[in-house]
Amino acid sequence: MIEVVSQDRCVKCDVCVKVCPMDVFALGPDGIPVIARQDDCQTCFMCEAHCPVDALFVAPLSGPAPAGSPYTDEAALLEAGAMGRYRAVLGWGGGRTPGSRLDQNHVFTARLAAGSQPAEETPAGRRRVSGEPSA
Template sequence: MIAHIFEERCDGCNSCVAACPTHVLDARTDGPPVIARIDQCQTCYMCELYCESDALYVDPDQMARPTITPQAILESGQLGRLRHDYGWDQPGDGHLSDFWRLGPLLREGAEIATRRYAAFKADRG
């Protein structure tokens, strides 16, 4: 679930309020958005993609309220990492040049499982 919005990084654009598909955030006139309905957060990370300031962090546990401290988030190096991994601001910049491999790699994984399972069954008699 969303853990923290860093006020010193937030430029108040409220893109996250608009982009959140489940209405977790409320805009404020005098500061960064507030986490108003955390029980509706599905931990989808979409707010991170839409935050150009890399000002917010989603904790990966969708079952429990986050306890991570802002200091630990900053030290983790994860703030903004996902958006940069996507190449979200540079579409067409080669970030999708390996995407075609998804299907072949998925099938290769399944074939590995099939071969291994045959051996597993033979081994167990």
């Protein structure tokens, strides 16, 4: 879930308020977004991807980070270079190559298709599993 909005980095562009599909942010009195509805966060990282100044950190947890968690420690996250990682991978931001240019999913789908069995569940597969587990 979203844990950090960096007061220092935020440029008050409101992009996160707008792009969050779950409507988690609200505009604070000073123009800096606040995490208004954290319980609604679906941990999709879209706000991180769209924030132009890497001011946001979304922890990988599906619930709120516990008190004292390193996921809420802005200074440590900045130090570790943890903010803005997704945007970098997507290749968004000046001077970067779109991450989709490096996409090699065709290698993995081909590998899967070449396997002896389909990846989907089949009645035969189910029987094998729910009956005797294979050796």
